[in-house]
Amino acid sequence: MVDTGARTPRERYRAHVRAEIRERAWEQITAAGASALSLNAIARQMGMSGAALYRYWAGRDELITDLVREAYRSLADTFRAASESGAGPAALAHALRGWALEDPQRYFLVYGTPVPGYHAPDDITLIASEIMTILLDACAALSPDGTATPFDTHVEAHRAWADGHPAPPEALRRALAFWTRLHGVLSLELAGHFTGMGFDPALMFAAELADLSAH
Amino acid sequence: MVDTGARTPRERYRAHVRAEIRERAWEQITAAGASALSLNAIARQMGMSGAALYRYWAGRDELITDLVREAYRSLADTFRAASESGAGPAALAHALRGWALEDPQRYFLVYGTPVPGYHAPDDITLIASEIMTILLDACAALSPDGTATPFDTHVEAHRAWADGHPAPPEALRRALAFWTRLHGVLSLELAGHFTGMGFDPALMFAAELADLSAH
């Protein structure tokens, strides 16, 4: 699965063990959240001593950073695949929702409560902007809706994040709204704020998506 | 501040110490997130032994639940006050944003990553629906926009959460969109996903609010 071109048996073995550590780590995160992740517990599950993990990661923080990177990477790949379907922003929306529901704690590792003082390394920030670029591409391909809001002007004046992308300000605005609205539904849904309210979050998500596409 | 009608000196003293424990607890949460909250650390800061806190709370979980309740309560009060200004949903939006920015970790305690398996007690759920009711009132007071979406139909058929509120389905839909869109901007902003992007989150928030009011 994560065959990083390992040639020798030793390299293959290492890759395998690394992958298993990551799997167990995800299981723990899924079960009890990222703050409950414990190196010793992972080692125990694998039948190894805790110290052995230091052959594979420099420590707990590095492992978590790696998982965060893996989460971003999986979203970027999912997005990339969806964008190649050619179905535009709607395809991205459904891909995003599918990805989020697949593992809510993975979603929260990326979009949930930040740990004060933590800063993601640059390569992770790069993946984040890769994701935004895919979204921008999809929005730029839509036909313009004619309206120009005051926020368009502001965004046009602060388009550093678009990183040279030729999209018109309207597309930037749409990409941002797309992003914030879908995350609004998703984060409330996954955090359980809709449970007991009766309506179907999937329909609310679809309604927001329809509204975004209509303008 | 939290004078719960304490008569005797002893009661007044207890209320005072309880309040100070809560204060220190909030300081810790603000500084390092809720998962870092430690009874012993609070006691240390107050110059007491850790065991002393058990005179005031049954344990760590009860203290956290109390803080969650306090956070909900403060948002409900903020919302109530804003609704009395008579300025409608826009006033609520600005109140929500102000409340969120005032203490991002308090915001995340309510709307951030859920702890798997945790269920808030009923009285907290009640405060949550109190908040929704205030929002619903404000949306019901708006003039109808005439459009009826398919989601309106769904929501009309699942309006249990509106708890007997006489608002028309359109108002329900608007309240939900208001809620999810503003949280979409806020949660991404507070989690730092806009940093480095250049634009002003406040303007994005305002743009979303304007869009909500326009329809």
Next chain:
DNA sequence: TGTACATCAGTGAACGCGCGTTCACTGATGTAC
């Protein structure tokens, strides 16, 4: 093909730490007569 050496995955004991929680207690504050 066989031997000498190097690499390296994993062990197990240990360190120091901080945590939540309990318990028998002390001493100050408040109450009843």
Next chain:
DNA sequence: TGTACATCAGTGAACGCGCGTTCACTGATGTAC
């Protein structure tokens, strides 16, 4: 007003726990000649 008693906030020692991390080591795997 004074005395006997009850209440109760806070202490300090202890328990058991699990954590991340280090270190000197063993033994298996791989490499060079």
